[in-house]
Structures are given as C-alpha cells and as structure tokens.
Amino acid sequence: MSVPFAWNLDASAAPPLQTEVLQVDPFAPSPAHLARAGAVIREGGLVAFPTETVYGLGAAALNPSAVRRIFIAKGRPSADPLIVHVANMAALERLTSGSSPWLTLLLPFWPGPLTVILPRASAVPLEVTAGLETVAVRMPAHPVALALLEAAGEPIAAPSANRFTRPSPTRASHVLEDLTGRFELLLDGGPTPHGLESSIVDCSGDRPRLLRHGAIPAEVLLDRLPELEVPDKPLLARPDAPMRAPGTQLKHYAPRAPVTLFLGAHVHTLSMLQAELTSALSLGLKVGVIGMQEALGALSAFPIETASLGGSLEEAGARLFDALRALDARQVSLIFCIGFPEQGLGRTLNDRLYRAAEGRVRVLD
Ligand code: TXA
Ligand code: MG
Numbered sequence: 001m002s003v004p005f006a007w008n009l010d011a012s013a014a015p016p017l018q019t020e021v022l023q024v025d026p027f028a029p030s031p032a033h034l035a036r037a038g039a040v041i042r043e044g045g046l047v048a049f050p051t052e053t054v055y056g057l058g059a060a061a062l063n064p065s066a067v068r069r070i071f072i073a074k075g076r077p078s079a080d081p082l083i084v085h086v087a088n089m090a091a092l093e094r095l096t097s098g099s100s101p102w103l104t105l106l107l108p109f110w111p112g113p114l115t116v117i118l119p120r121a122s123a124v125p126l127e128v129t130a131g132l133e134t135v136a137v138r139m140p141a142h143p144v145a146l147a148l149l150e151a152a153g154e155p156i157a158a159p160s161a162n163r164f165t166r167p168s169p170t171r172a173s174h175v176l177e178d179l180t181g182r183f184e185l186l187l188d189g190g191p192t193p194h195g196l197e198s199s200i201v202d203c204s205g206d207r208p209r210l211l212r213h214g215a216i217p218a219e220v221l222l223d224r225l226p227e228l229e230v231p232d233k234p235l236l237a238r239p240d241a242p243m244r245a246p247g248t249q250l251k252h253y254a255p256r257a258p259v260t261l262f263l264g265a266h267v268h269t270l271s272m273l274q275a276e277l278t279s280a281l282s283l284g285l286k287v288g289v290i291g292m293q294e295a296l297g298a299l300s301a302f303p304i305e306t307a308s309l310g311g312s313l314e315e316a317g318a319r320l321f322d323a324l325r326a327l328d329a330r331q332v333s334l335i336f337c338i339g340f341p342e343q344g345l346g347r348t349l350n351d352r353l354y355r356a357a358e359g360r361v362r363v364l365d
Contacts, residue, residue: 016182017181017183017184018181019176019179019180019181019182019183019184019185019186020184020185020186021176021185021186021188022036022037022185022186022187022188023188024144026050026142026143026144026189026190027143028143029143029144029147029187029189033187034144034147034148034150034151035151036185037049037148037151037152037185037187038148038150038152038153040185041058041060041066041148041152042060042152042153044059044060044063044065044066044069045059045066045183045185046058046059046066046070046182046183046184046185047059047148047183047184047185047186047187048161048172048175048179048183048185048186048187049144049145049148049158049186049187049189050142050144050145050172050187050188050189050190050192051085051140051141051142051158052112052113052140052141052145052192052193052215053113053194053195053196053197053198053214053215054160054161054168054170054192054194054195054196054321055160055161055168055169055171055172055174055175055192056085056145056158056159056160056161057070057073057074057158057160057161057175057179057183058070058085058148058156058158059157059158060152060154060155060157061082061084061085061095061125061128061155061156061157062123062124062125062154062155063125064127067082067127067128067157068127069183070157070159071127072182073179073182073183074159074161074162074163074164075163075164076159076164078127078130079130079131080130080159081128081129081130081132081135081136082128082129082130082136082157082158083136083137083138083157083158083159083198084124084128084135084136084137084138084155084156084157085137085138085140085145085149085155085156085157085158086137086138086139086149086155087139087146087149087150088139091154091155092137094121094123094155095121095124095137096118096119096120096121096137097118097119097120097121097122098118098119100116100118100203100204102116102201102203102208102225102227103116103118103203105224106203106208106221106224106225108224109216109221109224110141111139111140111146112139112140113138113140113194113196113197113198113199113214113215113216114138114198114199114214114216114221115136115137115138115198115199115200115201115212115214116136116137116138116201116202117134117135117136117137117200117201117202117204117211118134118135118137118203118204119133119134119135119204120132120133120134120135134202134204136200138198142189142192142193144187144189148187160197161174161175161178161179161183162174162178162179163178163179165251165252165253165254166178166253166254167253167254167255167320167324167325167356168197168253168321169321170192170195170321170322171190171191171192171322172186172188172189172190174321174322174325177325191318191322194215194314194317194318195317195319195320195322196214196215196317196345196348196352197212197214197215198212198214198215199212199213199214199215199216199218199221199348200212200214201221201225201228207227207229208225208227208228208229209228209229209231210228210229210230210231212351213347213348213351214348215317215345217343217344217348218230218347219343219344251355251358252352252355252356253321253324253352254355254356254358255324255325255327255328255335255356256328257288257327257332257333257334257335258334258335258358258360259324259335259337259353259357259358259360260276260335260336260337260357260360260361260362261337261339261350261353261356261357261360261361262336262337262338262339262361262362262364263339263350263361263362263363264339264362264363264364266295268364269339269362269364270295270298270299270338272364273299273336273338273362274299276336276362277289277299277302277304280334281302281303281304285333285334286305286331286332286333286334287305287332287333287334287335287336288304288305288306288307288330288332288334288336289302289305289307289336289337290306290307290309290320290323290324290335290336290337291306291308291309291337291338292308292309292310292338293308293309293310294311295338296308296338305327305330305332307319307323307324307326307327308323313340313344313345313346313349316340316345316349317345317348320349320352320353321352324356337353337356337357339353
C-alpha cells in the first residue's frame with residue numbers, strides 16, 4: 001500500500017513531560033478532575049482516559065499539532081489513521097459529510113464499542129485521517145470518556161494508549177508502562193470492561209464492510225445490518241498479503257516474548273501444544289501459556305507460567321491484553337496461546353492473538 005500521508009516523526013524532539021495521574025470513580029468521575037482534563041485537551045495536550053474497550057490517548061481532534069503529538073508519543077506511523085470520539089450526534093455531523101443509509105441501522109450501538117467510517121468533513125485535519133477522505137468516528141459508552149468529551153467541549157482523537165505494536169492497555173498501569181513522560185495527564189478509572197477494541201464498520205462505500213473484529217461480535221452486527229460484508233477469514237489472511245485497511249498490519253498487540261497461537265479442535269490442539277511444550281522445556285526455556293481456565297487445567301503437570309482467561313468469552317476479552325503483559329513481566333522467553341472457536345467474540349480474540357503471534361500459528365482441523 002502506498003503511504004498517502006506522512007511526516008517526520010521525531011520523538012527526540014519532544015522533551016520528557018511530567019505525567020500526572022488522577023484517580024477517578026469510573027461511574028461518577030470528579031467534576032474537578034474532568035475540568036482539569038478538559039482544559040489539558042483544549043490547550044493542545046494529551047490525556048489518557050478509560051473507555052469501555054481499552055484506554056485511549058486523546059488530543060483535540062481538530063487541532064493538527066495536538067494530533068501530531070499522539071503519533072510521536074506512541075511511535076505510531078503517521079499513515080495509520082485515528083478514531084475521533086464524540087459525545088453527541090451534532091459532533092458527528094460536524095466531522096462527516098453526506099449521509100449513509102447504513103449509519104441509521106448502526107446507531108442503536110451508540111454509545112458503545114462501534115466505530116463507523118464515513119466521508120470526512122473538511123474540518124477534520126488530514127493528520128487524523130492519515131490523508132484519507134474518510135474519518136472513523138465513535139461515541140464511547142464509558143462514563144469517564146463521555147464526561148471528558150463534555151468537559152473538553154470538542155471531539156477527541158484517540159488511538160489505544162500503548163506504544164505502537166504493543167498490546168492495547170486495559171489498565172492505567174499498562175498506559176504508564178508504555179507512555180510515562182510522553183503525555184500530560186492520565187485519568188485512572190480502573191480496568192476497562194470489554195478489554196477488546198471497538199468493532200469498525202466502513203460505511204463510506206457501496207456496501208458496509210467490517211474492517212476490524214471488535215467488542216461487538218460480527219453476528220450481532222449482522223442481525224442489525226444483514227448487508228454487512230464480513231471478510232471471510234481475516235484471521236488466516238496470509239502474512240504477506242497486501243494490507244486491506246490502514247492499521248491492519250500483522251505485528252500488533254505483541255508482547256516482548258514471541259507468541260505462538262494454537263488453533264483448532266480442542267483435544268488435538270492441546271496434544272500438539274503439549275508436545276511443543278515438552279520440547280521447549282527440555283531446552284530449559286521458561287514458557288508462559290495463555291488460555292481459558294479449563295484448557296490450562298489440562299496442563300497442570302507442566303512446570304510453566306500460566307495466565308488464565310477465565311471461563312467465558314467476555315472474561316477472556318477483558319483479560320487478554322493484561323495476560324500478554326503479565327507473562328512479559330514474569331520474563332518468559334516464549335508464550336503459547338490457546339485460541340478460540342471462530343464465532344462470536346472468539347473471532348475477535350483470535351484476531352488479536354494472530355497479530356500478537358505475527359503469523360506464528362499452528363492450525364489443526
Ligand atoms: O476501541 C477503540 O476503538 C479504541 C478506543 C480508544 O476507542 N481505539 C482504537 O484506536 O483502537 P486505534 O488507533 O488503536 O485503532 C484504530 C484503527 C486504525 O488502526 C485504523 O485501522 C482504523 O482504526 N481507522 C481509523 N480511521 C480509518 C479510516 N478512515 N479508514 C480505515 N480505517 C481507519
Ligand atoms: Mg491500537
């Protein structure tokens with residue numbers, strides 16, 4: 001893919017900042033803290049805040065120099081566009097041009113973990129859209145995110161608040177681990193409920209298309225919008241295939257230790273994983289395994305580090321990125337992940353694991 005829009009990202013040009021942390025009640029954030037955060041945004045600063053999906057690193061969306069600072073802080077390529085967060089429909093209208101028949105059908109998901117892509121209005125800086133003529137917009141449901149948008153009084157562009165290619169942050173500690181000294185203020189509202197990013201639907205073309213599996217399962221979106229085009233097997237797209245959308249690069253969500261993803265029929269997957277575990281352990285490697293509680297139970301005889309994803313897909317979503325970071329903190333040299341059946345949130349989880357694994361996948365039918 002050609003890079004439509006790029007500028008020089010020189011992180012060394014940015015002197016380290018004092019990052020301030022304010023604890024907020026996720027359901028009833030303090031108005032004084034929100035007023036402070038809103039002022040930082042209006043002055044062109046960066047505020048990290050919880051959403052119902054993951055923490056975002058926000059800047060005033062209509063201020064190009066504030067938006068550039070997001071890319072520098074994250075080390076993110078300038079060709080990877082940002083999502084603009086809004087608190088009401090009037091803001092959506094300011095950011096987009098024309099209308100989409102699909103949008104009306106998707107609006108019941110707002111506020112919530114759905115991002116829509118629409119033609120951009122000229123007010124939206126090209127820094128936000130990476131030079132594209134479309135813009136991604138989302139109305140978040142988290143009370144802190146909504147209250148911050150109200151306090152700032154303007155739309156906020158925010159990618160996930162992690163360093164580029166690292167797992168998305170689902171806790172304030174993850175944001176600090178990656179970005180301390182690179183932004184002004186963190187609103188710590190505790191762990192984020194979904195733990196997986198928003199589902200992204202492109203409504204700018206002839207047919208609505210799912211660009212990223214997310215916190216709303218594809219089946220639920222299809223119920224509302226049967227025309228939705230859901231890419232067949234985004235998961236198993238070849239690592240060398242051209243990018244379908246900006247930001248869909250393979251290496252993403254990656255911890256420091258290399259990840260291998262095991263997919264397929266449960267029993268066979270486990271026996272293949274056990275065989276690979278045996279050989280890694282015989283080499284003296286420290287191995288971490290991520291999977292549902294039940295699957296990990298079958299590995300109790302192995303001297304390994306484990307991070308349980310719990311007993312349901314919702315719990316697994318909420319825990320996944322923390323599990324990847326937790327195993328890094330325990331300094332494992334390899335991470336094995338047990339994947340999910342390709343349905344519901346299982347598809348989103350597999351998508352994230354596939355990218356974390358940079359294509360190292362063992363598939364068993
Ligand atoms: O849940 C979420 O969506 C979180 C929270 C903070 O809202 N945000 C998030 O942002 O995941 P980020 O930047 O990590 O991922 C946004 C992705 C980009 O990588 C890109 O693929 C896609 O959104 N995107 C944004 N604008 C686009 C556009 N105009 N066309 C196609 N894709 C776009
Ligand atoms: Mg991200």
